[in-house]
Amino acid sequence: MTRSGIPSSIVPSSIMLHALELAAFESWPSLEQETHAGWLLRFAKGYTKRANSANALHNASALSEDIEEMERRFRARDLPPTFRLTSDPASQAADEQLVLRGYRLLDPSYVMCLPLTAPRSEIDIVLLDDLDAWLAAFRDISGKTGAGQGIHRQILQHITHPRSLAVCCEAGLPVSCGLGVLVDGHLGLFDLATRLGYQRRGLATRLCQGLMHWGRDAGATTAYLQVFASNIAAIRLYERLGFRQLYHYWYRIKA
Structure with a gap:
């Protein structure tokens, strides 16, 4: 098990993971976004964590000073600092630092994928x-x-x-x-x-x-969706349609 509570046996394809992450950012756009130290910061006045979180890109920093700067940017918008972390290895070091800083785990979720052939x-x-x-x-x-x-x-x-x-x-x-x-x-x-x-x-x-x-x-050529890991009924429905779990993500939030 990972810190997210999802089995670590789910090993993502790095290329596909990043392709779907980028597609999802554009499919569910934030109203404002910035980059800092390898992170994409998305803000949308608090509507959905997906559009109001920091997301690790390539070589995302896990340094305390960078986390503190991102926290400042969220609080400047009256938003709780929120990090969205994926099963890509780049997220792991940051996750450990966020745990040490008192961040709590929220909403472990799967990204499920289906080839449209x-x-x-x-x-x-x-x-x-x-x-x-x-x-x-x-x-x-x-x-x-x-x-x-x-x-x-x-x-x-x-x-x-x-x-x-x-x-x-x-x-x-x-x-x-x-x-x-x-x-x-x-x-x-x-x-x-x-x-x-x-x-x-x-x-x-x-x-x-x-x-x-x-x-x-x-x-x-591909369909994908995001579903809470706790929503067993929905996961079974999507599996009947042919979707399979590709990778997982979770949030770390600090009040």
């Missing part, structure tokens, strides 16, 4: 052009409301790559939704949600298959 039949989902209409469906389905959804909208507006806003409906009611973003042949699946009471009806499967159909037609 086999033909798939078209799936009946609705693709929306209207961002506000999709966000209204997302809020209704997921139950996520409040001021954070304004920042959510800004993040989605910052996507510069091809994207697909998808919804599944039953009797005219939106019951499942998701977002697909295509970067350099890699299709990322984000904001996957199913309405309470409609789970285990195959809706999430239908939605993911529809997004992958769109992605493949748009030139995607």
Whole structure:
């Protein structure tokens, strides 16, 4: 086991790991970003840790003075210092230093990947052009409301790559939704949600298959997604679709 609590037997391909990391940064953009000592610092007014964290690039420093400088930059924005660390060896030295500095572990997660090589039949989902209409469906389905959804909208507006806003409906009611973003042949699946009471009806499967159909037609060769390691039901669903765990990541946060 690693410090993240995820089995160390998951050994990532360094080339694929870095390719998917870069694709994910562009697929879920922050509103502001900086680099410091081999780290990419992303800020988005606190909406999602993914867009509000320091991420190790090549030769990321684990020196105390560099960690202190990054902490200062987060606190200058009224954000808790947050580091996102992957199973790439470059993250390990930094993780040890963060533990010594009192950072706590949060949200161990998997990145799962699927080659898009086999033909798939078209799936009946609705693709929306209207961002506000999709966000209204997302809020209704997921139950996520409040001021954070304004920042959510800004993040989605910052996507510069091809994207697909998808919804599944039953009797005219939106019951499942998701977002697909295509970067350099890699299709990322984000904001996957199913309405309470409609789970285990195959809706999430239908939605993911529809997004992958769109992605493949748009030139995607790989699909990937991110899932909490504790979400066993979702992991099993994605495995049935053919996704496999490629690498893992976790957060270190300091209040």
